[in-house]
Amino acid sequence: MVTEHxxxxxxxxxxxxxxxxxxxxDAAIDMIAEGTGVAELSIEAIAARAGVGKTxxxxxxxxxxxxxxxALATLKAPMPExxxxxxxxxxxxxxxxMQQETHHRRTRCIMNIALSExxxxxxxxxxxxxxxxxxxxDALRAVVQRGVDSGELRADVDVExxxxxxxxxxxxxxxxxxxDDELPADLPERIADQILAGLLP
Amino acid sequence: MVTEHxxxxxxxxxxxxxxxxxxxxDAAIDMIAEGTGVAELSIEAIAARAGVGKTxxxxxxxxxxxxxxxALATLKAPMPExxxxxxxxxxxxxxxxMQQETHHRRTRCIMNIALSExxxxxxxxxxxxxxxxxxxxDALRAVVQRGVDSGELRADVDVExxxxxxxxxxxxxxxxxxxDDELPADLPERIADQILAGLLP
DNA sequence: TCGATACGCAACCGTCCCGTTTCGTAACCC
DNA sequence: GGGTTACGAAACGGGACGGTTGCGTATCGA
Numbered sequence: 001m002v003t004e005h006x007x008x009x010x011x012x013x014x015x016x017x018x019x020x021x022x023x024x025x026d027a028a029i030d031m032i033a034e035g036t037g038v039a040e041l042s043i044e045a046i047a048a049r050a051g052v053g054k055t056x057x058x059x060x061x062x063x064x065x066x067x068x069x070x071a072l073a074t075l076k077a078p079m080p081e082x083x084x085x086x087x088x089x090x091x092x093x094x095x096x097x098m099q100q101e102t103h104h105r106r107t108r109c110i111m112n113i114a115l116s117e118x119x120x121x122x123x124x125x126x127x128x129x130x131x132x133x134x135x136x137x138d139a140l141r142a143v144v145q146r147g148v149d150s151g152e153l154r155a156d157v158d159v160e161x162x163x164x165x166x167x168x169x170x171x172x173x174x175x176x177x178x179x180d181d182e183l184p185a186d187l188p189e190r191i192a193d194q195i196l197a198g199l200l201p
Numbered sequence: 202m203v204t205e206h207x208x209x210x211x212x213x214x215x216x217x218x219x220x221x222x223x224x225x226x227d228a229a230i231d232m233i234a235e236g237t238g239v240a241e242l243s244i245e246a247i248a249a250r251a252g253v254g255k256t257x258x259x260x261x262x263x264x265x266x267x268x269x270x271x272a273l274a275t276l277k278a279p280m281p282e283x284x285x286x287x288x289x290x291x292x293x294x295x296x297x298x299m300q301q302e303t304h305h306r307r308t309r310c311i312m313n314i315a316l317s318e319x320x321x322x323x324x325x326x327x328x329x330x331x332x333x334x335x336x337x338x339d340a341l342r343a344v345v346q347r348g349v350d351s352g353e354l355r356a357d358v359d360v361e362x363x364x365x366x367x368x369x370x371x372x373x374x375x376x377x378x379x380x381d382d383e384l385p386a387d388l389p390e391r392i393a394d395q396i397l398a399g400l401l402p
Numbered sequence: 403t404c405g406a407t408a409c410g411c412a413a414c415c416g417t418c419c420c421g422t423t424t425c426g427t428a429a430c431c432c
Numbered sequence: 433g434g435g436t437t438a439c440g441a442a443a444c445g446g447g448a449c450g451g452t453t454g455c456g457t458a459t460c461g462a
Contacts, residue, residue, distance in 0.1 A: 012407070013405085013408070039238060039241055147400070169370070172364075193364055197401060214429080254439090
């Protein structure tokens with residue numbers, strides 16, 4: 001965003017249209033959600049889709065990455081409530097939420113960007129992590145930590161590793177599955193129970 | 202590859218240069234490894250980098266995806282030997298191998314393609330899974346299955362979930378870490394031990 | 403009413419890429 | 433040597449896109 005908010009210094013002349021701004025950002029997000037990579041996003045296509053002149057875009061953002069950063073910033077990620085009675089219950093609910101999200105093309109493609117474009121757009125990736133990843137990570141960390149504190153989990157549990165195992169297992173299933181079979185409906189339970197119980201006899 | 206190998210039907214005229222073919226494929230792989238997405242790969246750029254005329258490329262592949270598929274097919278993935286004495290040992294070696302690979306930009310970017318371009322290039326993604334993912338997955342599955350059979354692991358272990366937890370945890374650490382700190386050197390051990398032991402008291 | 407700014411639209415030129423064709427040369431078999 | 437095919441280089445027309453500019457209109461404050 002380039003708009004200046006210096007005190008109450010309202011500029012003379014016609015004010016910028018908030019509707020146009022929203023249309024631009026929506027168009028950008030939609031195109032990303034449809035699989036267009038950041039590098040292939042064209043200002044012209046965004047403008048056309050938003051029903052907006054290219055000028056209107058260049059007036060606000062000086063380059064594409066700035067636009068995308070602002071677009072991602074508007075994504076409010078809904079989070080499942082994690083105030084259940086047990087760690088197991090909260091973990092299952094968290095994993096089920098993840099699984100649910102992979103059904104939305106929008107979420108999938110946005111996650112792809114976070115996974116793959118971080119090499120080329122570090123600024124973008126950092127912003128994305130802050131907005132979408134961190135809140136979820138914090139929520140899960142709180143659940144595990146609560147379990148450790150309450151004695152429901154072992155005291156020597158490595159919280160970060162536990163989070164990685166839970167989250168990573170679900171990502172692995174949803175992204176690297178060999179065939180396109182439906183995922184089993186009880187996948188969250190199975191992951192949670194097995195990681196909680198461990199593999200040893 | 203379009204070259205026909207019908208019996209010993211050697212064609213008249215000048216034979217195709219294997220050197221040119223190798224140069225083309227190397228150039229394509231290099232560009233991918235440098236972060237160029239498949240969609241942005243241009244035949245012209247590949248030709249220039251390979252020191253080859255565009256004609257030489259079009260003579261062999263009719264489209265870009267075919268070329269990339271052939272390029273990926275040349276990637277021989279070195280696999281760690283997993284014939285140790287215990288499941289724990291093999292798992293740690295496997296995870297260490299994964300961690301090692303993330304240090305090579307080449308491997309990282311190619312994994313990115315597998316993760317993110319599968320939506321737009323399903324043919325490509327399938328081929329990649331077959332070449333790079335499946336052998337590793339099979340190796341890890343064998344390790345876990347051996348553990349179950351020998352009694353080293355619980356009999357009711359869900360092998361697929363266990364694999365997902367182990368692999369997913371490492372992927373999660375290497376790709377979604379918040380800061381760019383170095384990963385702890387004993388990460389493979391920590392992941393293996395915690396997933397083997399579980400979280401419950 | 404007037405000046406200032408934003409708007410959508412269209413056009414501009416330069417760049418990149420595609421897929422094809424043409425050129426002169428090189429390599430192979432008979 | 434003659435026939436055939438591949439080679440690298442260059443150029444083609446066509447298209448997409450970038451970033452800029454000018455146009456006529458719309459919307460604000462003074």
